[in-house]
Amino acid sequence: MILAGGTLALLAALCLAAPLIAALLGLDGTQVDLLNRLAPPGGDHLLGTDELGRDYLIRLLEGGRVSLLVGLGGALAAGVIGTFIGVVSGYAGGRLDAFLMRLTDVVIALPILPLLLIVAAVDLGKLGLATNDGGGALRIILIVALFGWTTVARVARATTLSVRRRTYVLAAEALGARPPRIVAFHILPNVAGPIIVATTLTIGTVVLTESVLSFLGLGIQPPLPSWGNLLSGAQTLLAQAPHLAVLPGLAIFITVVAFNLLGDGLQARLDRRRRA
């Protein structure tokens, strides 16, 4: 778990420092150098260059900024939606609970990716909304959160149910506190742990989803790089420059494994504390 956390911290720091690293190396991630296309790793460019001769290390780090941002933002948004649905469901009980949980079951069962594709393909201009937000990071965050809340919702509901009948909640009810106050001051602080774990586990899924959407051309739009769309450019050059395909995928893989291990580790720690 420490290893996973450390890896993530290092990766995030490197990606955040991408402009700094670029300046230090005297490189520019957008500098096109057509005479030096598809250079293999080593030499002037540590990880080689891409199909336009841009330094691949910088591209990779800048892509990481976007991918990690979308991963964190998307998981956070999904966490908020999931917490809301789960806590309301667990606290209210009855028909509302039954309805929300059936809804969750259905969303879990759906073939998410095909549906996400159609949501991502929607032309916001037809709705009369502005579409100009750079590479579309905010848009992808919202789209991913739309389907990513189910894990958190289930966990939030289960833990809410387990504290719903505790004496401190009953005492607050007896004192006449209204449901929003009870949820905010008595339930949420006591269900936060499991929800944070579930949200951490969601980050991995969100990073994967973003990369798939970007790979398929419906996510982050070039020239803004993300680990997903770097790979879609690399697909056609698989035979000439395999490093272009191997590196971003490896970055995604390491990130997702690390987030999953981190979530698992937190989960185990939480279980131990509850049993103690």
Place this chain on the structure above:
Amino acid sequence: MSAYLVRRSAEALVAFVIVSVLVFALVGLMPGDPLDLQLKGDPDITTADVERLKAIYGLDRPLWERYAAWARGALSGNLGFSRLYAQPVTAVLGDPILNTVVLLGASLVLGLAIALPLAVAAAARPGSPLDLGINLFAFAGFSVPSFWLALLMILFFAVDLGWLPSGGVHAIGDDSLASRARHLVLPALTLTVLSTGIYLRFARGALLEVIGEDFMRTARAKGLSHIGALVHHALPNALLPLVTIVALQLGTLLSGALVVEVVFAYRGMGKLIFDAILANDYNLAMAALLLATALTLICNVLADVAYGWLDPRIRYGT
């Protein structure tokens, strides 16, 4: 039981109708409607022509009216015309459905054939190096980006080693079973690696749950070996929850299949949906998406029913 079945089916049906309405609305919001292309291709077209064509296609009517018209047609078997393939949608769907079912079936069988023995091996000695190694493999399986794994497979088996074809359903002009099988290996293998981890983790968990039961002690007492008791007594019990998991995973499996099909240019439902969305083929996208949705919902209801049928201890409240 039958009351339960009816209620679950009704719920699935309601969910399906809601999804179909949403998808219909979303498909209409994709860039470019059927007229936009005609507009671009024909400089002489007048505004009056456009209005007339819109009226013919029904694009001037409100959304719910269009949906009602589409639903009426769909119920009578008319799913419209695919712009991309210039054929009725119903004629386009057949082959890809078959291809995807073959792909999913192959990877499901292969996945379970790998997951079950590994789960038994892992559950036999929890915490052992073997268990940790198997866990790590499961972990890697659902953390790896699907398209990257597919690309690596192509890079290694098709480009470097040249053993297997890198894409397609069968070689051009060679529609034999052997050619199809060769083209199936890499996509099926990729999908298997992606899905096996989930089965493995659930099977291991389910095995560990029943391992402390009385019947396990009895089996050991009558002289069965540890592994023997696991295989003959724990595994059948652990398989029950796995039925639900496999069905619940179908949606995820279809998502994985979409990516795998796109990368391997394997003409299945996933690639069909992807191509239809990119080409703004409204009718085809709509039909293919809803078919995939219906398939997963039906399988979920079936799994629920099968669960009760396989495990007589379960009683459904009506």
